[in-house]
Amino acid sequence: MIAETCLRVEREADVVAARQKGRELAALAGICGSDLTVVATAISEITRNIIAYAERGEIVLKIARRGQRQGVVIIVSDEGPGIADIDMAMRDGFSTGKSLGLGLPGAKRLMDEFEIVSEAGKGVTVMMAKWSR
Amino acid sequence: MAQFPAALDAHLRQVLDYDVERRQQVVDLQAIDLQNIAELKDDVIKHLDEHVDAFFSYLKEWPEVVGLSAGSAFFDEAVRLKREHLIAMVSGDYGKEYVEQRIAFGIAYSKAGLDARMFLGGFHALLRSLGAQIMEDADAPMLAFDRFTSLKKVAFFDLGIIVDVLIADRESTIAQQQNAIRELSTPTLQIRERLLILPIIGVLDTDRARQLTEGLLSAIRANRAKVVVMDVTGVATVDSKVANHLLQTIAASRLMGADVIITGLSADVAQSLVTLGVDLATLNAIGDLQGGLEEAERLLGYQLVRTDQPAPARASA
């Protein structure tokens, strides 16, 4: 049993693999019930963003502990065109292209912690976490 | 991998193999320690019975510790396990399998209701016995001390695991009880085919609201409900998080093909919702529970007809 996995995200099949793995690790971290699907959905949203905008990237999934609680921490990063205006991107309905752009604000609503770092031309890194109750 | 009782599983994941390295680091287990322990091994095993005896003699002094009378099957089994433990302790391999065995021990102690203090006392008696034997057998006192110190690292490694297990078991029980209380306090009742009533009473916090939602959605599927009457007569106030949660519950129920009727909305709660930006018109809100039930039945195509011949009242005894 591993506490940390790194997966490459390049095509659609990788999105499915990422969310299965996310579900697995979340379960190991003691996350249960509907939160497992919540985690898988957030992973699906963010990794699809990579495929839509950046062609390739990677996702790191790990089990973490904070005091008495355990949880899963997910870091998704790519080296695509990046986002110039993060505030705009985090608004619902915002889109520059192929998809409806629900990915970012949606994932933030789903997870307990959510942070995004990006600069135009320098890719995007999203960190999110879900803790067991 | 060892099979743990399901209730313990989620909490015990904290002590499984990815943690082994960290636990070894915590007690600062090094190569030199393994070497020292290897040198101790034969002598400790020679005196195995002495040490096992020290552990149980201590425990037997305490009336709270039951079932340890010599000759009982339980006692024999306990002795056998303790001997195995000691042998494993000086074996030099403290990886995943070792940790799993310690966990199994911890679970056994926990189930047997062994008090943590008693256990620590017994463990100390065991260490004292080991220490005395190692010092006696050694050629040089400093050498003996170093070796004993190495063995103590493993002892504390073990202790860490067992304590974690005892805590995990305790927390698991508490979590189960809390769950049971929550479920009892928001029961979903099926009173007619395809109709569920969810009476909500008391303070609604986000945890409870979430559990409510999960319970309701599962019940919709299990009972194939088409209408849910959610009665909030017993809810005095709602904050934005809870209001949000209720709205999400209604939306999720619709996705599963069930309509939600809200009854018992007090003027205060209605006002809070309006202040929070909720359009009350989008909610199917009906004054009281009875009204809500009637509406639900109408939606389901039921019609209540009163007959002219009600059943006779039961004669009192």
Place this chain on the structure above:
Amino acid sequence: MAVTVPILKQGDVLIASIQAALTDRGLIELRDALTAKVGQFRSRGVIIDVTALDVMDSFATRTLRGIAEATKLRGAHTVIVGIQPDVAFAMVKLGLALGGMSTALDLEEGLKALAARQLEARR
């Protein structure tokens, strides 16, 4: 090779059950196949069963909406059935709107809903 979704015909309703392994390409092919069949059989209703999906993200929802819109243009109403409790919860939290698509608990309820719609339309 994309997994093809079998489409069943029951009266004037087409029924498609999506498997968990369905790829994005497969979903698009499903849309094309359903649109073609609705035209071919002049179906009045389409039921898409998503019981097997353990995640419904914005992409899946968008695609299903696309299917509903395309088939609507040919006179058929779509009902999505089988959304699992966990999935419904996550969808709502995510903020997904199903637009004009109807939903029902399962195939049976979906068929009833379509029949009721038909009845209503004829009045």
